[in-house]
Amino acid sequence: MNRFAIGFGAVLLVALVAFFTLAPGIAERDMNQIDGKPLPEVTDQAQALHDSLTIVDLHGDSLLWKRDILERGDRGHMDLPRLADGNVALQVFSSVTKSPKGQNYDSNTGDTDNITLLAIGQLQPLRTWTSLLERTLYHAEKLDRAAEGSDGALVLVRSPADIVPVRAPDSADPPVAAMLSVEGLHNLEGDIDNLQLLYDAGVRMAGLTHFFDNELAGSMHGVAKGGLTDMGSEAVRRMEAMGIVVDIAHCSRACVADVLAMATRPVVSSHGGVQATCPVNRNLTDAEIRGVARTGGVIGIGYWPGAVCDTSPAAIVAAMRHVRDLVGVEHVALGSDFDGSVTMRFDTSQLVGVTQGLLEDGWSVEEIRAAMGGNALRVLENGLEPGAPA
Numbered sequence: 001m002n003r004f005a006i007g008f009g010a011v012l013l014v015a016l017v018a019f020f021t022l023a024p025g026i027a028e029r030d031m032n033q034i035d036g037k038p039l040p041e042v043t044d045q046a047q048a049l050h051d052s053l054t055i056v057d058l059h060g061d062s063l064l065w066k067r068d069i070l071e072r073g074d075r076g077h078m079d080l081p082r083l084a085d086g087n088v089a090l091q092v093f094s095s096v097t098k099s100p101k102g103q104n105y106d107s108n109t110g111d112t113d114n115i116t117l118l119a120i121g122q123l124q125p126l127r128t129w130t131s132l133l134e135r136t137l138y139h140a141e142k143l144d145r146a147a148e149g150s151d152g153a154l155v156l157v158r159s160p161a162d163i164v165p166v167r168a169p170d171s172a173d174p175p176v177a178a179m180l181s182v183e184g185l186h187n188l189e190g191d192i193d194n195l196q197l198l199y200d201a202g203v204r205m206a207g208l209t210h211f212f213d214n215e216l217a218g219s220m221h222g223v224a225k226g227g228l229t230d231m232g233s234e235a236v237r238r239m240e241a242m243g244i245v246v247d248i249a250h251c252s253r254a255c256v257a258d259v260l261a262m263a264t265r266p267v268v269s270s271h272g273g274v275q276a277t278c279p280v281n282r283n284l285t286d287a288e289i290r291g292v293a294r295t296g297g298v299i300g301i302g303y304w305p306g307a308v309c310d311t312s313p314a315a316i317v318a319a320m321r322h323v324r325d326l327v328g329v330e331h332v333a334l335g336s337d338f339d340g341s342v343t344m345r346f347d348t349s350q351l352v353g354v355t356q357g358l359l360e361d362g363w364s365v366e367e368i369r370a371a372m373g374g375n376a377l378r379v380l381e382n383g384l385e386p387g388a389p390a
Contacts, residue, residue, distance in 0.1 A: 184210030300335020
């Protein structure tokens with residue numbers, strides 16, 4: 001009996017070690033894929049132009065996964081070496097804290113959560129197993145540790161002054177800048193004062209909702225899909241005053257309308273698409289695009305099928321072109337959603353394919369510079385300034 005118990009215990013221990021060692025990587029490989037379809041041939045002209053750009057990506061979910069973002073990975077879409085290869089100057093890293101089971105674009109409740117199992121499976125600190133707020137604070141710590149351990153290759157953006165060296169680097173080999181955002185303010189856990197904790201941890205952009213309705217607003221993928229609540233309106237006011245950029249990605253139509261009606265500073269849609277080229281419900285209507293433009297904000301175009309109904313650079317460019325033609329090139333930006341449980345055509349090291357696509361589509365060099373990063377830098381520099389509105 002003792003031998004059986006010891007043997008069973010040993011087998012159980014091996015199984016647990018294998019689960020906690022292998023399961024997180026297996027899960028990510030299944031969720032963050034590259035489809036392997038052909039990419040356009042990159043010309044010398046496109047590569048030279050791409051290498052001269054200041055590129056900003058407004059949304060990536062790499063902090064969600066158990067891997068070192070300083071090391072070149074064999075899974076997912078993004079890490080520091082691949083960001084450097086893609087000539088990305090500033091990457092916004094999002095904190096995802098809750099995701100419903102059976103997640104879909106049409107209707108989800110907040111009654112279930114996949115991230116809890118992920119937090120346990122990745123052996124994250126116990127405090128993150130039961131608290132959405134602690135999950136974001138943990139993601140902030142991960143990003144801080146990465147910057148501290150990068151020997152200067154990764155630097156944090158928390159103020160307008162931090163944008164200056166991104167816009168005009170003082171070396172031929174500048175670091176990659178990183179900024180922290182939040183995908184859904186359900187991590188406030190019902191207490192608006194927790195917004196200060198997020199700010200102190202480094203959060204400088206926040207979306208009000210993710211895939212379900214919460215205490216602040218309705219989600220485009222929720223059940224009621226309502227507008228801003230009193231708490232949501234207060235959150236927008238406080239964010240603008242503190243210097244946290246307001247992100248309407250995943251907001252319901254009513255939520256978007258309410259935010260745009262009260263905004264006094266530039267608003268962003270950090271990652272998504274447009275109804276005109278991809279009629280998926282989460283993508284922006286022309287009226288919403290015009291509303292974002294009126295605030296001085298930008299639309300970050302994503303790279304996955306839910307955003308552009310394909311994974312090709314041509315589809316990404318088509319969405320960017322629609323925004324440019326509708327409201328002006330100054331409102332076009334990039335918002336990949338790399339590592340966001342989506343399938344892409346390429347990882348961030350191959351971002352030159354978008355530059356190639358823009359050239360082939362007839363964009364001028366100055367338009368490309370604006371769309372690939374200049375516009376996003378303008379909005380961030382404005383939005384991170386605490387105090388008076390724009």
